Amino acid sequence: MITMIHTGHMKLYQMFRGDETWMRPFAVWTFYGVVVSCASALCAHFIAPQAIGSGIPEMKTVLRGIILKEYLTVRTLISKMIALSLSIGSGLPVGKEGPFVHIASVVANQLSRFVHGSKGVFENESRAGEMLAAGCAVGVACTFSAPVGGVLFSIEVTAVYFAVRNYWRGFFAATCSATLFSVLQGIRRGKSQLADLLSMSVAAHYQTKFPLSDTFTSYELLFFAVMGLICGVAGALFVLLHRTVVLFLRRNKFVKIVLQKYWLIYPALISFLISSCTYPLGAGMYLGGEQAFSHTLHDFFVSCSWLENTNNSDSCGSAEKFGRANWAGPDNNVNIFHSLAAFQVAYFFLSIIASTLPVPAGIFMPVFVIGAAFGRTVGELLRLNYPNGVIEGMMTTRVHPGIYAVAGAAAFCGAVTHTVSVAVIVFELTGQLVLLIPVMIAVLVANAVCSYLQPSIYDSIIKIKHLPYLPDISHSSSMYHSLTAEQFMTCPAAYIAKDSTYGDLQDLIYGMSHVRAFPLVENKKSMSLVGSISRAHLFKLLQANVGVKARQAEATERIRRVIDEVSERYCAPGEAKGNGKIPMGQKRHTKRFIVESVRGSTKSLAQNPETTSVAPEKTSEKNLLAVPPYPHVPRVSEDEKRVRVS
Structure with a gap:
């Protein structure tokens, strides 16, 4: 597609090159570049703005564990491929290696979702890094048909710590992509027959003919x-x-x-400037x-x-390749x-x-x-x-x-x-x-x-x-290498142990509102690191166990048990029990009971066995369940504070 756009540009220019005035060929040359560049900008802007730019800085951030919204979607893939072809074909001095890295990473992500379901192996962070690392290597290898350099370059620009087990995967993927790239290049050159493809010579992308001996002193x-x-x-x-x-x-x-x-004025002006500078005449x-x-x-x-x-x-080389002309x-x-x-x-x-x-x-x-x-x-x-x-x-x-x-x-x-x-x-x-x-x-x-x-x-x-990325330690000064963690760490450190109670979790959420993730340790004595849990996920777990819905479910269950117990005790012989209804003839013998809120939990209180009627007090929903002081954080009762999370 890039070649077609560039060829169309040259053919259109050649049609007007012989004019006596310079204005028509100049207008054709610049107008074509401006239109194609603006088309690329429009495609990226309306389909997926995440396609703008190189792609390597964002992939470097993603491989560090940061999730960038809508960055690895099919929509971004389509936008990147179309807009990249237009931007390079317009004559802008831009490259395709970074965008190819992004494209290959999106393909790796989508293949994983296709094979392993909607979430795929990317639910496992280590597997996600392995897949994306291989995708980055494929992107570089496809650019120049350089599988070895592609793997090494992707490691250098995207990863600080690279697992050795990923070498084989990266080289395998890069080799397959470089091989397919070479075959497709042969097809593009007109060798569509199988015999022609098998007999074609595979040359380097920019093959040189330097002497093998006495090259330099x-x-x-x-x-x-x-x-x-x-x-x-x-x-x-x-x-x-x-x-x-x-x-x-x-x-x-x-x-x-x-x-x-x-915003469209800027790409139009810049593409016009670049086209004017490259005008052949x-x-x-x-x-x-x-x-x-x-x-x-x-x-x-x-x-x-x-x-x-x-x-x-x-x-x-041949006269056509001789550079001086x-x-x-x-x-x-x-x-x-x-x-x-x-x-x-x-x-x-x-x-x-x-x-x-x-x-x-x-x-x-x-x-x-x-x-x-x-x-x-x-x-x-x-x-x-x-x-x-x-x-x-x-x-x-x-x-x-x-x-x-x-x-x-x-x-x-x-x-x-x-x-x-x-x-x-x-x-x-x-x-x-x-x-x-x-x-x-x-x-x-x-x-x-x-x-x-x-x-x-x-x-x-x-x-x-301003991407969330932890930079490398500077090599310009040895002062940074002499610093220890003790000099800048925050004390005391917030952590969660396997034997922590709901009360401990509540104290963490109330007291450490600025912390986004908490380390999880084996126990408070060994302090062996097991993993980490985000504040948002911890909040969801608390909501599921001691939140408003959980309390409502517990209150409903307690009320049902009390009614069933009363019904079973005072039912006439032969009547159905456990249906939640009190027989009319037994009302005078029923104990009065009140269901009320006590520190966020419900209790059934038996009072005055001689009371002749059952008249439960009208209790609003607000009284039934204690409302925490902060609606977004579940309030833990005194009894629940002693319950271990594990």
Whole structure:
């Protein structure tokens, strides 16, 4: 669907490209992008607003045990899939990895409900985490057909503590999804026959052709480390600017009014701005405007240099894949360094702005492409300054700009997301392990620098949205690691033991109104932790046992027993007993009894056996059952206070 939308955009633009004036092709180019972007925003807004955004920050919160309302429903799945296709097809610089993680998690949730009933295994919190963790791995694996990197990346961005038993499940699900993805790719390319599918070659998503020997020298590792340092600083700046822009949009009074009353204006203006910047006959000639945003990676990962005017198929691939034609302008008169610099600066800011739109939008792909452009620039500069290799006289080990593009993509993406597994994803994307050392050096340095300066982009979004999430301990200061629980814990701690009474529970609810959940221990001596119970669930249990309805049921039962006892005692021989009616002829011998409320419980009091009539006193419902001082909390009687809950 994404390809169809992009192809339709290009065909419509080509129809008007030959006009003498620039206005008609420009209007067609921008209008198409605005319409499709607004359609994506409308789809997300009216079907399911939970589909807006990446999805990884929310899944990180869900896997910590927080329930987000309507986040894993079929309605959200439909909205996410349709709106994501429209947002990417419109030409916005957004990715699909985060939304794919969300989509796969929704599918895992719905499959569980389909197989195991309406509630399924998600009633068990540990099983829910296992299912969603596998779903996250599938989402990443489907994006790039990278099962190993998908599992590792999903663990890094969504989980702090990962059960080893889930490795097999994650890898199994990711492998199946990557296999199906490859088969569907073959079908999309026209190989519908079974024989064609079986005989097709499975290549990497962005297959590279770097030489297997003499790829780089040990001296070049210094350049990779410096590139990682720059990517780390740039990644921290990216996270900071993103947070600044989002907070400005939320706190500025004028912007808030516009976004609340005329919310569709914002995506229309931003999509118009981005479409204007990528217009192929304008600024787009410096930004590879006619290409889809993610397709620029094919040009950046080309092994040979753009400075060489060659179409050697062994080093550069076919003439169609040779990157220089897309960056040197229509007349081949544009400096490639100007194009690369303009691409990095433009998309650095456009990606931040596009991520604030109310549409499904991932962060992974934009920062990955920006990093690849930066690495390509470094590689081309080194190739320009060292045409015969970094070490003079070693002609066999020349600088390959594509290697620096791969390392730059992994370094900048790893810095922004605070992940190392992106290096594994790169190896699976390119299909070559020859870049292991330089890529790992760049990723580790970039990750360390950015982690010291800023949180990851996903943690930053969690803070912006105020999601209930416990952050990791900061690595920037050792002071946090020396703190003990005794220094900030609340004393005395509220807890419930198995031998606690109803009176203990009442005291907890009255005295600890700010506590949302109580720990459950074995007994008051051992204090061994068994589990926890929420305040809401504890309230429901009290209501069921000593609440108004329970008291009414108990009062009714006591009254029935008293009437049956009186009826049985004073019935004439042969009359039916236990029917709850007092014989008329025996009224003069009936004891007078009164049913009244005593501390919230009912009692039958026998008085004056000589009384000649039965005249129960009229007692209102309020007098029958004691009304607790707080209607929302059941009041426990003195007798019930001594009853053990267990």
